[in-house]
Amino acid sequence: QTEIQWWHAMSGANNETVENLAKEFNATQTEFKVVPVYKGTYPETLNAGIAAFRARQPPHIIQVFDVGTGVMMGARSAIKPVADVLKEAGQNFDKSNYLSGIVSYYSAADGTMLSFPFNSSSPILYYNKASFRKAGLDPEAPPKTWPETFEAAKKIKASGQSCGMTTTWPTWIHLENFSAWNNLPYATGENGLTTLTPELKINSPLNIRHFQTLAELQKDGTFQYGGRTSEAKSKFLSGECAMMPESSGGIGDMVKAGMDFGTGNLPYYPEATGAPQNTIPGGASLWVFAGKPAADYKGVAQFFTFLSTTEVQSRLHQVSGYLPATMAAYEATKKSGFYEKNPGREIPIQQMMGKAPTENSKGVRLVNMPQVRDIQNEEIEALLNGKQDAKTALDNAVRRSNAAILEAAKAYQ
Numbered sequence: 001q002t003e004i005q006w007w008h009a010m011s012g013a014n015n016e017t018v019e020n021l022a023k024e025f026n027a028t029q030t031e032f033k034v035v036p037v038y039k040g041t042y043p044e045t046l047n048a049g050i051a052a053f054r055a056r057q058p059p060h061i062i063q064v065f066d067v068g069t070g071v072m073m074g075a076r077s078a079i080k081p082v083a084d085v086l087k088e089a090g091q092n093f094d095k096s097n098y099l100s101g102i103v104s105y106y107s108a109a110d111g112t113m114l115s116f117p118f119n120s121s122s123p124i125l126y127y128n129k130a131s132f133r134k135a136g137l138d139p140e141a142p143p144k145t146w147p148e149t150f151e152a153a154k155k156i157k158a159s160g161q162s163c164g165m166t167t168t169w170p171t172w173i174h175l176e177n178f179s180a181w182n183n184l185p186y187a188t189g190e191n192g193l194t195t196l197t198p199e200l201k202i203n204s205p206l207n208i209r210h211f212q213t214l215a216e217l218q219k220d221g222t223f224q225y226g227g228r229t230s231e232a233k234s235k236f237l238s239g240e241c242a243m244m245p246e247s248s249g250g251i252g253d254m255v256k257a258g259m260d261f262g263t264g265n266l267p268y269y270p271e272a273t274g275a276p277q278n279t280i281p282g283g284a285s286l287w288v289f290a291g292k293p294a295a296d297y298k299g300v301a302q303f304f305t306f307l308s309t310t311e312v313q314s315r316l317h318q319v320s321g322y323l324p325a326t327m328a329a330y331e332a333t334k335k336s337g338f339y340e341k342n343p344g345r346e347i348p349i350q351q352m353m354g355k356a357p358t359e360n361s362k363g364v365r366l367v368n369m370p371q372v373r374d375i376q377n378e379e380i381e382a383l384l385n386g387k388q389d390a391k392t393a394l395d396n397a398v399r400r401s402n403a404a405i406l407e408a409a410k411a412y413q
């Protein structure tokens, strides 16, 4: 039996899903055994993959988060495009079966699909219904705009509760999706999609106002910072913080915890022209490393074909909150009545596909995006620690990121 190593970053409820998928696939045939290995957070998993590649011992499949896409595309000789893996193995592969916004994000300029869109997400607002009741807020009416969200957070705090709001992923949610959803540029060159050396635009007056408000609310704990990736989830699950913008793919843990929670759209600013626009694909995709024996790729292809079936895709979407990768799975979920029975579960798809994207909202691509996020996180943390104001933080983030992008782009020119 040939083992197929699959490195991933899924913890909690999503980890169980990954384990179950591998078991299920392994039971369908005897030639291959998919072995999932948890390698830590998304940034940790990507770093582990790069180190393993350098040591000539990469896994067959690695899960890389949205912003690692540019890094992987830049390492073209290290990877084998998923379209080739599937075609060479004689698997029926038609790009048009997949959700268009997702597939274009994971395709090369010539249209070749490079990675498998395993878990795409959109950020939504989670809220604790009991906390809303305690604060005299309507538990069936989540705030729609950022000003309403901050008002609700203040009321929750004023009702004697410990924290109105926290957030996961400050960069992904409050910078990248913030720009797309409010139809503002994140960077020049269609957010880096048409140039290797874009300049960031994340220090507009609305960006500054948003972060200055978060910093003000952080002072008395109305807002509580909770970390750079998904760490803040524990503050919501424990009941400490009543609201939390977080990935749609985080829903499995809330369900598992038996919480009485509601979900709403990602808030926006009503004065932003065209807002709410559309969100951009988050989550991760599966990349295949090059240089493995040809026979192994047959197993990888079989596994991806298994993952693409309508039955598996529908289930994955319904259990995890990630978007279905294929249109067929979306249609099947609609037909089954799932969205009527589970209000709010169509939100991530509607947020991403509800409007045709503008040049501000197709996606963000930088050759060194994980590094740029680190820079932004440092500046945001200094802001929330009271060391600088929002204008300084965002101006610094722009200046430092632009310099880092220019430096990183040299390797590709």
Ligand SMILES: O=P(O)(O)OC[C@H](O)CO
Pocket: 042, 065, 066, 067, 119, 120, 121, 122, 169, 172, 230, 247, 248, 249, 250, 281, 282, 283, 284
């Ligand atoms: O929590 P996920 O898997 O939806 O990922 C969120 C962000 O897109 C990661 O960069």
